[in-house]
Amino acid sequence: MWQTANGTSYGFLLTMAFFLPLFHKGTCRPNPCLNKGVCEEKRGGKFKCRCTKPFKGRRCEKGCKRVCKKNMCGYGQCVLTSLPPFFQCKCKEPFKPPFCKHVAACSPGPCLNGGTCMKDENDFHCQCLDGYSGKFCQVVPSDCYEGNGQLYQGKVSETDDDDECLHWNSYFLLEKGVNPFNILEDHRGLGPHNFCRNPDGDIKPWCFIRKGKKLKWEFCNVRKCSEILVILNSSITMKPPETPSKPPEILIKPFGATVQPPKAPLQPTETPVKPVSPQLQSPVLQNATVKEFATCGRPLARRNRIYGGLKTVPGAQPWQASLQARLEGSKQAFGHVCGGVLIKACWVLTAGHCIDNNKEMQVVLGGVDLMKPESTEQTFTVEKVILHENYKETSEAVYNDIALLQLKSTEGQCPEETEFVKTACLPNATFSDGTECTITGWGATPESQYGSDQLLDAEVLLISQEQCSSKKVYSNLLDDGMFCAGYLKGGVDSCQGDSGGPLTCQKDGVHYLYGLVSWGDSCGQENKPGVYTRVTKYLEWINSKITGTARKAL
Structure with a gap:
């Protein structure tokens, strides 16, 4: 119990469950088959993939499980290939191919774009020229994303926390039941590399990372094009374009974009809302005495789940609240104790058994990651708690398990309706x-x-x-x-x-x-x-x- x-x-x-492959329709152009599979068109706009060994699956996305064996690649990633021996070890510097078990720092030098390899015993770091960045100086000055970065095709391969990204075809992903080429709606830009991408419409490019035996994901350390504009306008020295005759705008063209000049960051826009049927409209919303949200129950973000919930897109569940608490009068950080639901501008519903009168409470809205602050979050102190009068907890069940939390407005403002916060x-x-x-x-x-x-x-x-x-x-x-x-x-x-x-x-x-x-x-x-x-x-x-x-x- x-x-x-x-x-x-x-x-x-x-209990995790694997995702079924996406149902594809259309011709064989472009070829939907992975790993050099041959596409054959069928009736009704369908197709079939003829796979090369050792691959199989609807889109030849599955590899033989016996290809990558435990510890085969030492300090590296085992990825699948279409040619014998059907795998390759992607080594992390300073470990060297073929099996990523021997160290040879700066031999040969791994640094790109004129970077200098600085040896530190068996390790190294790259000293990059001005404007270049990344572990191997692979990120050029013009490497940026626009909007939410769905068109980003740059070479950033590290997260905000400096973790190295997994290759999208890493065997570790398949081992954990994840196949990015299957479960993501947009697999443009994905491939046998570990560069950051945004194939699910999140707020910025991201990638998978490995933490011990766990599979996680993180947003990437990639700049917005508008940030580069600020640098240019502040006259901070950057490496000039290779062709001096090109205007500065070319320097900040986002990777994968078809436009020439940079744009301002995309702003979320409301879509026309279909009226809610009267019999399902809440009386609470009808009798509002304060400014209410324009809509309820309509998330703007698509629900693309990866690995049974490993990654939930911000804005896909915009009414979700995190109820956090700490001891009354304590200076300790607030900790998550329960969930909640935003139902009205200043009101959150939660379970009655989540209430503890000896604790100070706050509510965080708009976030998906409890371990770090997010730009989409809005945080409010709980001003009033209303527990149901007939709440009762027994050893077997909980009755009238409901409570209302009134949020304390900040400068007269309750939660603001955004793409990430809705009722x-x-x-x-x-x-x-x-x-x-x-x-x-x-x-x-x-x-x-x-x-x-x-x-x-x-x-x-x-x-x-x-x-x-x-x-x-x-x-x-x-x-x-x-x-x-x-x-x-x-x-x-x-x-x-x-x-x-x-x-x-x-x-x-x-x-x-x-x-x-x-x-x-x-x-x-x-x-x-x-x-x-x-x-x-x-x-x-x-x-x-x-x-x-x-x-x-x-």
Whole structure:
């Protein structure tokens, strides 16, 4: 049974599942087959790939698992190739080919673009000419990205934390169930290299990295073209273009762009919003007494998940909140304890068992990474906590597990609506059993028992009250303020999340907050799905508390 006393939050466990290959349509131009596969066109705009050994798969993306053996490449990455022996060791300097086990610093010199290799015993570093950067001076002065960097084709291969990127065809990715050429919508620019790219529409170029035996991802240390403009306007010396006759604008042309002059950074724009059906419009939103967000339940970002939630794009779950706490009067840093959901400009819903009156709380909106500050974040102090009057916690279940958090405005401003911060819609209609809905949070995973640093999401099915109340499931523990979601078979079921976080269901492209992560017996176990607070039961309570607080403020 979950332990929820004293505000402890364990969240749900996500059992990872591999992604099915993207369904491609169209001709064989350009060739969709990887690793020198031969494309054959079929009827209906479909195609088939004839693969060369040892590759297989719909797009010849899968390699023989016996090719890359443990420790074969020493201090390097094993990548797949289309020619015998069907692999290659990509060594990290100062280790040398063929198997990256022998050290030879600065012999031959690895530094590019006139850089000088400086030997330090068995290690080295490159001293680059002005304007050049990167571990090997491979990043030229004009290496920058524009907008969100989806067209970026530069040579930055290091993250903001100076970690070296994995090759996109690294065997370590396949070993972890990740194939970038399969699971990403835009594989332009990806290839047998470790340069940063943005194939999923994130806010800037990124790459995969390896931390011990764990696969992670990080944003890259690549500049925006507008930053280079600032440098030019400040008369900071940069290496001039090779052809003096070219205007300065060519110097800052983003990699992969088709335009000549630089543009200002792209600004998020709202798309026309389809009206929400009246029967699903929340009374809370209708009776707003303060300036409300223009829309609810409509994320602007696409939901592209990599490795079952390893990477969630900022803005894909813009109503997700991180409830953070520290001891009252303490100067310690705030730590994440629960999830929450933004439902109104100054109001966040969370689970009642997340509340601890002995702690000072704040709410962070718009972020996906708990381990570092993000430019998309907005942080607010919790001014008022309203716990449901009939909240009750027993050794077996939690009842009326819901609470409202009123955020303290900063200079008269509550959270500002952006591409990364939006409200979820509140429904007053039910969704049918079997509906597929989404849960999100920073809960525990097989790789991280005490929680994930990255925001994760997973799909679950709504389970009927009759099934969930059967003797082999939860018997008579459930009341009408709870419901189950997940998979009764357990095992490969998805049941990831974080206490107080959202379960949202879609109708006509709009996301409605249908449940809050509450409690469960273990996780991923057969006949023990997750239990959620049924938001529709508490709409009147939510509305009365918010409007009552507004009247008192007047």
